[in-house]
Amino acid sequence: MSLPVPARLRTALGEVSGRLAAAGVPSPTVDARALIARAAGEPAHLVLLDALPDGFDAHLEELTRRREAREPLQLILGSAPFRRLQLEVAAGVFIPRPETEVALDVLLEHARTEHVAQVLDLCTGSGAIAAAVLDEMPGVRVLAVERDPAAARLAARNIAAAGGDRGTVLQGDVREVPIEPGVDAVLSNPPYIPAGQVPRDPEVLAHDPEAALYGGGEDGLQIPRAIIVRAARLLRPGGLLVMEHADVQGPATCAIAQETGAFEQVRTRVDLTGRDRFLVAVRRQAEVRD
Structure with a gap:
């Protein structure tokens, strides 16, 4: 029996x-x-x-x-939690992490005192940040950019499910895709791992695509540097930049932002575990140096 x-x-x-x-x-x-x-x-x-x-x-x-x-649980289940959402995930596309959710907290804090109507999500991956913005900020429009075609298609589905027609996905390199300046906020979780630092977790090593992990160069900051410079040119005065980075890259990313001459209130924000993980800066009215 x-x-x-x-x-x-x-x-x-x-x-x-x-x-x-x-x-x-x-x-x-x-x-x-x-x-x-x-x-x-x-x-x-x-x-x-x-x-x-x-x-x-x-x-x-x-x-x-x-x-x-050691296949990631999210891939087995076909979804991953992010903020208030259950996002679709797929093999070969970076799986959203809960620590990235802090980027939304920073944006919401900024929106209490600054008008936010248009948000740009660079290196959107699965569309997690863009979808969460659409879900939590009714009326805001989001433009998401992703280089990988499969990830861009997945992002489009997640973004449409969260915000209907308020979100748009552009497939292309974040350094080259034509974008009209004047956006209110730029959020990004770009690749940032240095070339010599191989992830130890089997779930990451075997299942997250290398293009979503390694930021380029010995310090891993080629792509993050390009995003900071692009954000300086696309943000309106008073616009917000929030970019995730490794916990050892805070001083370097702050220095890059300051070197552009375009930002003020440059600082590092911790993630949910208390580690330095986000560059936060506000666009000021100033000439941007190349």
Whole structure:
């Protein structure tokens, strides 16, 4: 005789958690619960289930093996949480991280005292930042730029789901795509890892595309530098720049912003874990130096 559903779920949780822990997964119990919920058909509350779908055990085994192999949970589930949204994710496209959410907090703080109607998201990837802006700032229009065609298509879907026709995606290099100046804010999570720093996490190393990781040059700042310079030319006076970077790149990115002569209130903002992760600067009325 088969076990009652609650007992089967408790057994599955213990077994899957143990297997994921043995595989080195950082959050084995949380991930195990997510996999069990998916195999069970995504019920609102697992504890209220009185029956499990046919094929539950086989489906759970398939999902568990994928996570044991360190495939990211987001790719297995097909979505990733970001702010208030569940974003579609896809293999070969950078998976949004919760630390990037702070960029929205900075923008919302800025919008309390400054008019924000048009936002530019450079290196949009999956469209996470752009979609969150559209979701949380009704009436704002967003232009998102992404070089990779597959990522641009994914971003277009996420952006349309969040903001209807208020968001537009341009596929191309952020340094070259024609954009009208006068935007109110530029947000970006660009590639910034230095060339010699190889990510240690298997989920990142095997599943995030290199083009979304490495920023170019020994310091990883070729693309971030280009974004700062582009933002200086595209922002209106009083416009906001928020750019994510590695926790050791705060002084360098602040120096780049200051060297343009275009920004004031240049500072570094910490992420959710307290690490220096964001360049924040305000465009002033000044000539931009090349």
